[in-house]
Amino acid sequence: MSPVLLETVLIGIGTYLFRSGSLSLGSRIAWPEGVRTWLSFVTPAVLGALLGPMILMQNNRVISLSHSADLLAALPTCVVAWYTRHLLLTVATGVVCFAVIRYFV
Amino acid sequence: MDTNLNVAKRALKDASPILFAYFPIAVTFGVIATGSGLSFLEVFLISALVYAGGAQFMLVSFIATGESFVATILTTLLVNLRHVLYGTTLGPAFSSWKERRKWAFAFGMTDEVFAVASSRILQNPAVPIYQLPFAGACYLSWLLGTVAGAGIGGIVPAQLSAALSFALPALFLALVFLGKRTFAHFSAALCGAALAILATLFHIGSFGIVLGAVTGATLGFVIQLHRSRTAQNTPTVQSGTPFGE
Numbered sequence: 001m002s003p004v005l006l007e008t009v010l011i012g013i014g015t016y017l018f019r020s021g022s023l024s025l026g027s028r029i030a031w032p033e034g035v036r037t038w039l040s041f042v043t044p045a046v047l048g049a050l051l052g053p054m055i056l057m058q059n060n061r062v063i064s065l066s067h068s069a070d071l072l073a074a075l076p077t078c079v080v081a082w083y084t085r086h087l088l089l090t091v092a093t094g095v096v097c098f099a100v101i102r103y104f105v
Numbered sequence: 106m107d108t109n110l111n112v113a114k115r116a117l118k119d120a121s122p123i124l125f126a127y128f129p130i131a132v133t134f135g136v137i138a139t140g141s142g143l144s145f146l147e148v149f150l151i152s153a154l155v156y157a158g159g160a161q162f163m164l165v166s167f168i169a170t171g172e173s174f175v176a177t178i179l180t181t182l183l184v185n186l187r188h189v190l191y192g193t194t195l196g197p198a199f200s201s202w203k204e205r206r207k208w209a210f211a212f213g214m215t216d217e218v219f220a221v222a223s224s225r226i227l228q229n230p231a232v233p234i235y236q237l238p239f240a241g242a243c244y245l246s247w248l249l250g251t252v253a254g255a256g257i258g259g260i261v262p263a264q265l266s267a268a269l270s271f272a273l274p275a276l277f278l279a280l281v282f283l284g285k286r287t288f289a290h291f292s293a294a295l296c297g298a299a300l301a302i303l304a305t306l307f308h309i310g311s312f313g314i315v316l317g318a319v320t321g322a323t324l325g326f327v328i329q330l331h332r333s334r335t336a337q338n339t340p341t342v343q344s345g346t347p348f349g350e
Contacts (some may be wrong), residue, residue: 009162019214020207043187046187048295091130
């Protein structure tokens with residue numbers, strides 16, 4: 001099996017076990033409130049950790065605002081996400097803004 | 106009294122916003138993944154087996170940049186750890202279900218399916234005839250979009266696929282703002298971002314995501330705990346803050 005397929009299968013199994021194990025267990029026992037609250041902060045923290053380097057860095061260096069098409073495109077994307085709460089509209093806005101900014105910057 | 110057919114129809118109608126959102130995002134995924142040199146079969150299997158948008162885009166970018174095997178799997182799974190929260194939250198509504206059906210529904214429990222399911226379950230109890238077609242239709246839309254994207258991936262101009270590469274950060278930004286919007290949640294995200302940037306500066310990038318996730322989540326948790334205690338003691342303090350609970 002190629003490394004890509006092996007990674008895919010392992011991530012697939014892990015993700016499925018997160019989903020099924022938690023649903024199966026969650027239907028039998030109630031988890032402590034503290035655990036559930038902590039888990040609810042994992043998602044924004046992971047997303048932040050992924051976005052930070054992606055938007056603010058290039059070649060392992062922090063870059064300035066005016067030189068980053070990613071950061072400039074992120075601003076209107078955030079505004080649309082904030083006001084519409086619409087997944088597709090947000091992604092579409094981001095991609096279009098990024099394309100326009102890349103063309104002009 | 107609803108017939109089974111009507112319930113299933115209502116499920117598909119309720120799923121339609123997700124179907125329309127998934128298809129183009131999955132097309133984008135197919136285009137980007139084939140553009141990074143993955144084969145049609147690999148791209149299809151990623152969508153079929155992983156079935157989690159953010160994690161899939163991430164996996165492809167890790168493969169493209171030659172990230173190590175262990176870091177790729179650990180980081181991607183960490184991103185998907187949030188699904189534990191979904192199962193834990195929805196669990197009680199599924200207590201009367203047969204075990205087999207719980208495990209079938211769980212496969213399709215994505216961010217969006219969870220978001221819609223958790224709001225619907227407050228109005229109607231979770232029944233298999235509703236939940237299974239609902240989750241199944243979303244999965245089908247994701248697979249069809251992936252196949253379409255992987256099919257046209259080879260003929261999409263480089264300019265367009267470069268622009269589409271912003272779909273991933275845009276998707277992550279959307280998920281940040283679609284989630285809870287409290288001061289504590291934004292603090293968790295900013296802390297995660299700061300630590301991941303620091304880790305990248307010190308050339309321990311993949312570890313930075315784990316570090317940022319765990320530290321950020323703990324910071325958010327502590328802030329929320331502190332704020333709810335302060336709110337209990339002096340209720341008026343909260344009124345002027347920009348972020349409501």
